[in-house]
Amino acid sequence: MDTTLRGVGVSHGVAIGEVRHMGTAVLEPPAKQIPAEDAEREQGNARKAVEAVAADLMARGNLAGGEAQAVLEAQAMMAQDPELMADVDRRIAVGSTAERAVYDAFAAYRELLAGAGEYLAGRVADLDDVRNRIVARLLGVPMPGIPDSDEPYVLVARDLAPADTALLDPTLVLGFVTEEGGPTSHSAILARALGVPAVVALPGAGELAEGTVVAVDGSTGEIFVNPSDEKKAELEAAAAQRKAALAASTGPGVTADGHKVPLLANVGGPADVPAALEAGAEGVGLFRTEFLFLDDSKNAPSEEKQVEAYRQVLEAFPEGRVVVRVLDAGADKPLDFLTPADEPNPALGVRGLRTLLDHPEVLRTQLTALAKAAEGLPVYLDVMAPMVADRADAKAFADACRAAGLRAKFGAMVEIPSAALRARSILQEVEFLSLGTNDLAQYTFAADRQVGAVSRLQDPWQPALLDLVALSAEAAKAEGKSCGVCGEAASDPLLACVLTGLGVTSLSMGAASIPYVRATLAKYTLAQCERAAAAARTGDSADEARAAAQAVLSGE
Numbered sequence: 001m002d003t004t005l006r007g008v009g010v011s012h013g014v015a016i017g018e019v020r021h022m023g024t025a026v027l028e029p030p031a032k033q034i035p036a037e038d039a040e041r042e043q044g045n046a047r048k049a050v051e052a053v054a055a056d057l058m059a060r061g062n063l064a065g066g067e068a069q070a071v072l073e074a075q076a077m078m079a080q081d082p083e084l085m086a087d088v089d090r091r092i093a094v095g096s097t098a099e100r101a102v103y104d105a106f107a108a109y110r111e112l113l114a115g116a117g118e119y120l121a122g123r124v125a126d127l128d129d130v131r132n133r134i135v136a137r138l139l140g141v142p143m144p145g146i147p148d149s150d151e152p153y154v155l156v157a158r159d160l161a162p163a164d165t166a167l168l169d170p171t172l173v174l175g176f177v178t179e180e181g182g183p184t185s186h187s188a189i190l191a192r193a194l195g196v197p198a199v200v201a202l203p204g205a206g207e208l209a210e211g212t213v214v215a216v217d218g219s220t221g222e223i224f225v226n227p228s229d230e231k232k233a234e235l236e237a238a239a240a241q242r243k244a245a246l247a248a249s250t251g252p253g254v255t256a257d258g259h260k261v262p263l264l265a266n267v268g269g270p271a272d273v274p275a276a277l278e279a280g281a282e283g284v285g286l287f288r289t290e291f292l293f294l295d296d297s298k299n300a301p302s303e304e305k306q307v308e309a310y311r312q313v314l315e316a317f318p319e320g321r322v323v324v325r326v327l328d329a330g331a332d333k334p335l336d337f338l339t340p341a342d343e344p345n346p347a348l349g350v351r352g353l354r355t356l357l358d359h360p361e362v363l364r365t366q367l368t369a370l371a372k373a374a375e376g377l378p379v380y381l382d383v384m385a386p387m388v389a390d391r392a393d394a395k396a397f398a399d400a401c402r403a404a405g406l407r408a409k410f411g412a413m414v415e416i417p418s419a420a421l422r423a424r425s426i427l428q429e430v431e432f433l434s435l436g437t438n439d440l441a442q443y444t445f446a447a448d449r450q451v452g453a454v455s456r457l458q459d460p461w462q463p464a465l466l467d468l469v470a471l472s473a474e475a476a477k478a479e480g481k482s483c484g485v486c487g488e489a490a491s492d493p494l495l496a497c498v499l500t501g502l503g504v505t506s507l508s509m510g511a512a513s514i515p516y517v518r519a520t521l522a523k524y525t526l527a528q529c530e531r532a533a534a535a536a537r538t539g540d541s542a543d544e545a546r547a548a549a550q551a552v553l554s555g556e
C-alpha cells in the first residue's frame, strides 16, 4: 500500500530506505534496597558512570565540532551538575542502588525543569538523554540511541537529542523523521548542518513499523510509506535533477536578471567555517557567539579566548562580510552566571540584549575582543544585537559599540514584532537590520519554537510573518540601509525567492542549504520574485502563501 504522511520538511533531499527506530526505551531500574555497607561503593559507581558519560559526550562533541560541540558540552555539564550528584549520593545513602538513585534524582530535576516554563522543553529531552546514558552504563546494557546497523536506513525517533544528531553518520543514516521538534528546533538546525534530509513534527512517526520502506522528502515534508516503484523512480529522478542543478550552481547569489543577493553562512564558531567555504558562502551572516560561552556556565570566556575564536572566523573571509551577533543568552540558551533562574517565562524575560545591558562588562569584553580580532584584517566586520525591541535598545547597543572603539557597522536583529513595526525608528541608531525569523515567528504567533505541537505557527511562510519581513525591508530601503534574513526562513529555496521579492538584501543560512538557495534564485528574475512575494501575502495561511508563490514561479 502506498500511503503519504506529511510533517515539516526541515532539511532538503530525498532518502529512501528501511525504518529503524531509535533506542528510546526508558530504562527504569528496579527499586531495591542495598545494605548500608554497600553505599560507599555504589556512590563510587555512580560517580564513575557520570564521569564516563560526561567524557563520552565531550568526545562526541570534539568529533562533531561546531554548534554540535557546544550543545554536547552543555549536556556533559548537565551530567556533572553538583546538586544532582549530591542528590544521587543522598539517595544511595538511604538505600538506593546507584542506577535507581540516578533515575530518581534526574526525575526530580526533570519535574523542576518541566514546571519552570517553556524554554525547558528542549532541555528536558537533553536531560532524559543524559539520564538514559548514565543508567545504561550502570546497568551494563547498550547505550540508548542510534541503532546498530551496517545497512543504510531511515532513522525514526520521537525526538533526537543533540548527542545523537551530532554523530549521525550520513553514509548510514539516509534521512530522519521525528514526531516532535519544529522547523527551528536545534535538531532541525543540526540536521541542516549535516546535510541529512529530515522531516520533523510528524504525528504517529513512532508507529511506522521497523523495517518498513519509506521515502522521505525533506523539501516537502512528505513521507511515502511503501512507495511504489514508479514513486521511487519519480522521487529519485527529481533528486538527481536537483543534484545536477546544484553541482552547476556556483558563484555569488544572484537572480536570473543579475540582482545580487549575497548568500552568507550561519556559523557557531571556527569549526563551521570549512563547510561554509565549501558551499561558496560569500561571508557569514550570523556568527552565533553564544556557543563560545556554553563551555563554562559559571564564567564568560576570557578576552584572549574570544579574540582567538573571532579571528579564526574573520580570517577565513578576507574582504568578505562577517556579521557577528553578540551573546544571545537566556530562554533556550540559559547561562548560569547571567540568566535569572526564577523567571516565570524566560522567553519573555531578560534574554539577548537585555541580558547584556544588565551585564555591561560582558558586552564590553566581547566588543573589545571583536575590535582586537579585526585589527589589520581586510574583512568587513558587522556587529549586531539580538532581541532589540525599540530605538532605546538600538541606541544602547550602538553606544556600547562606539565606547569599545569598534570599527564596524552596528546592526539590530529584528526578532520582536515591535522592532519590525518600528524599524525606521530603530534604523536612526543602527546601520543595518537582520531578521531573525525563528524568534520573530515565535513572538508573532506566541508559539514556542521548541514545541512540535505548535509548529504550524512556526512555519515561516505564515503571511503575518511575511508582512513583518516586508515592513522591515521597506523601512531599510527608505533609510538607504540593508536588511538581511538570518533565520531558518532563508534556507527554504522558494521562500528565499519570496524574501528577495519582499526587498531583503542578503540571505544567511546553514552552509548545506546555500547551493539549493543559489540554484533556485538563479532561475527567477527580481520581478518574478516580487510577484511571488505579493501573491504569497494574499494567502490566509502558510500553505496558501506557499501555493500562491509556487504558482507564480512555475508560471501557472
Ligand code: PEP
Pocket (backbone or CB within 6 Å): 286, 288, 328, 415, 435, 436, 437, 438, 439, 440, 486, 487, 488
Ligand atoms: C532567529 O531567531 O531567527 C535567529 C537567527 O537566532 P537564533 O535562532 O539563534 O535564536
Ligand code: MG
Pocket (backbone or CB within 6 Å): 386, 415, 436, 438, 439
Ligand atoms: Mg533568535
